[in-house]
Amino acid sequence: DQQVKQNSPSLSVQEGRISILNCDYTNSMFDYFLWYKKYPAEGPTFLISISSIKDKNEDGRFTVFLNKSAKHLSLHIVPSQPGDSAVYFCAARGYNTNAGKSTFGDGTTLTVKP
Amino acid sequence: ETGVTQSPTHLIKTRGQQVTLRCSSQSGHNTVSWYQQALGQGPQFIFQYYREEENGRGNFPPRFSGLQFPNYSSELNVNALELDDSALYLCASSSIDVNNSPLHFGNGTRLTVT
Numbered sequence: 720d721q722q723v724k725q726n727s728p729s730l731s732v733q734e735g736r737i738s739i740l741n742c743d744y745t746n747s748m749f750d751y752f753l754w755y756k757k758y759p760a761e762g763p764t765f766l767i768s769i770s771s772i773k774d775k776n777e778d779g780r781f782t783v784f785l786n787k788s789a790k791h792l793s794l795h796i797v798p799s800q801p802g803d804s805a806v807y808f809c810a811a812r813g814y815n816t817n818a819g820k821s822t823f824g825d826g827t828t829l830t831v832k833p
Numbered sequence: 834e835t836g837v838t839q840s841p842t843h844l845i846k847t848r849g850q851q852v853t854l855r856c857s858s859q860s861g862h863n864t865v866s867w868y869q870q871a872l873g874q875g876p877q878f879i880f881q882y883y884r885e886e887e888n889g890r891g892n893f894p895p896r897f898s899g900l901q902f903p904n905y906s907s908e909l910n911v912n913a914l915e916l917d918d919s920a921l922y923l924c925a926s927s928s929i930d931v932n933n934s935p936l937h938f939g940n941g942t943r944l945t946v947t
Contacts, residue, residue: 723875725875751933753935755935755936755938760940761940762837762923762925762938762939762940762941763876763923763936763938764938765935765936765937768933768935770933808875808876810875810936818864818925818927818933818934818935818936819864819865819866819878819881819883819888819889819925819927819936820866820878820881820889820891821878822878823868823875823876823877824875825873825874825875826874826875
């Protein structure tokens with residue numbers, strides 16, 4: 720039973736447009752959510768996070784939205800740039816659970832076309 | 834600031850053999866976690882170490898074991914290798930003292946079992 724799901728394996732957008740990556744979770748004990756970005760031959764790098772007490776968090780071009788009632792979060796990238804092309808992983812963990820015990824989705828490969 | 838480093842980068846082993854993977858944590862971090870990433874999937878939590886003791890374990894059999902050393906470096910050992918153990922093994926460090934600390938990953942070790 721996969722507790723964190725990213726239902727779109729891939730997404731292709733034009734440079735300058737918005738990229739929206741989605742993530743659903745089933746475990747109601749999750750209360751902290753993170754997005755990681757992974758380039759080929761590199762490890763995942765932390766991008767942005769959100770706590771369950773918020774419904775939105777922004778960092779520059781990246782915004783994460785959380786809908787707790789729907790157990791859904793999304794990552795918006797505006798404007799998208801070719802350098803954003805990578806695999807994006809959604810991750811979740813429970814209250815007072817430290818970073819090591821995160822549950823990841825299977826990732827969405829984003830391609831931003833020039 | 835020194836990042837997370839892993840060695841070796843690639844490894845080929847035969848079924849039934851044993852393997853040891855190594856990781857140096859990012860400076861200032863006191864927790865190390867290991868993840869297995871199979872092709873097309875997200876990272877799966879194997880276990881975490883803090884103060885040289887296992888501090889949480891995912892759904893992996895006992896033939897997966899680890900060590901954390903006083904300098905916070907770590908080893909992942911896998912005995913009796915099976916073909917399904919072929920994967921990218923990621924080491925990640927974090928600070929248990931920092932609330933909501935994200936994971937900092939190394940670039941991984943690609944293990945192939947033949």
